[in-house]
Amino acid sequence: MSKNLTTRAEDYSKWYNELVVKADLAENSGVRGCMVIKPYGYAIWEKMQAQLDKMFKETGHQNAYFPLFIPKSYFSKEASHVDGFAKECAVVTHYRLKASEDGKSVVVDESAKLEEELIVRPTSETIIWDTYRKWIQSYRDLPLLINQWANVVRWEMRTRLFLRTAEFLWQEGHTAHATKQEAIEEAEKMMQVYADFVQNFMAIPVIKGTKTASERFAGALETYCIEALMQDGKALQAGTSHYLGQNFAKAFDVKFANKEGKQDYVWATSWGVSTRLIGALIMTHSDDNGLVLPPNLAPIQVVIVPIFKNEEQLEAINQKVAEIQKALQQRNISVKYDNRDTQKPGWKFNEYELKGVPLRIAIGPKDLENGTVELARRDTLTKEVIAVDAIVDRIGHLLDEIQTTLFQKAKNFRDSHITLVDDYTNFKELLETKGGFLAAHWDGTPETEEAIKQETKATIRCIPIGNTPENGLCIYSGKPSAQRVLFAKAY
């Protein structure tokens, strides 16, 4: 999204969809609101999964798996949780089909009606807490630190590739603790893990913060979040971590005997990130030539394109490339050598730019003579000719540099789109023109928050962690405020 951002902002969606499809990440499936994730898109997800999984294990978590179907009655046990999800649940009512009267189609067999309907999980708190009750008796069973990789279904009215699909892939962590303090620390720790992952691996700068009461997860006492800013000036919630207090423990009667032998309810957290992060990746780094992938997440980090006129030349290049490939692979750099003779070099250049491959090596007869290769960067679109001998070190260095450059570029953009505002008229105007985060005073009431949302479509994205206290007047009500919060229009 480099060119003419302001004039193209209204066109963002089209740009995004075209790019997503053309870069071979995903497509609409024809099933309402669901998407097909294509191999290249899924490869990115797998890299994200691998890294997150590693980070979860390093912080003491284990993976487990819980059922896709949740009995309806489980949902009614935690009141605010029901309110939050009831309107978007897919419900299984029957377990059998039969041939229709005329034998030409199948119909639902009405005699196979379920005694109790099953909900296709929109999130797994309820079934997990129902299970945890059986697993936890003593403080010795705590903490229980479990993560699940799964798909969930939320029957949203309106969907959008990666950002809001009816079915999506995610991980959800659910932990149980003996003390309130420990649960809060866990929720904060996982927010930090998410922030590290998104910033260091996806090269997307985020703001850590807490949600206001009205933006909180259904059933949570505190929701920690990481908020990112997309190139069109809209904010995207990239991950959340919830401190659930004893709400679910009480709802599902999960008690443990503490060291004093007294029964107490456990303290809980849950946290998750989803395939939405791929949407964030696209909208943070891509430009008009296609995707731009940070080296840490790129399924292909280096692509090698041979330039040849005949078989003999290709043969000679193949040999040289084999050496380069081997040397790069020894440094754990993922390399693809595309020596198809069915596509021309120029075609391949464009193809791999579209797919966001961070580095491209072009090697032809001239290079063989001179002992050089041409090295091109995806992020800056610059090219350099270097000696073959220097290539491994140079590529190692450039991959690191691209990773940091992408982050820095996104951070500069983000930072220049955090605007301090003290005047409501100005606030409204900035939302429509510049966009981004608006740091403004808020009186702390849900009423003001709601009124601003109604009038401007902007929501409070978060109250930043470590926010500097500053006395001021609420931008809307004029009442006293002790700190600024971040407003933005969001996806």
Add this chain to the structure above:
RNA sequence: CGGGGUGUAGCGUAGCCCGGUUAUCGCGCCUGGUUUGGGACCAGGAGGUCGGAGGUUCGAAUCCUCUCACCCCGACCA
């Protein structure tokens, strides 16, 4: 679910208002040749239930009704 829009070959489209030969063009695909350092060129060729169903008509991509899918805006949300 409310408002608006779009569905024509793998992709992007013209035609629709005002019904009338064999449905337009580009990309892609196939064959042959020349090419190959930024999406090659020439020649020939294949590919269509005009989203689906019903209706009006001598005749429907075009008009009418219903329906499905997708996109945008709203409500809802990660």
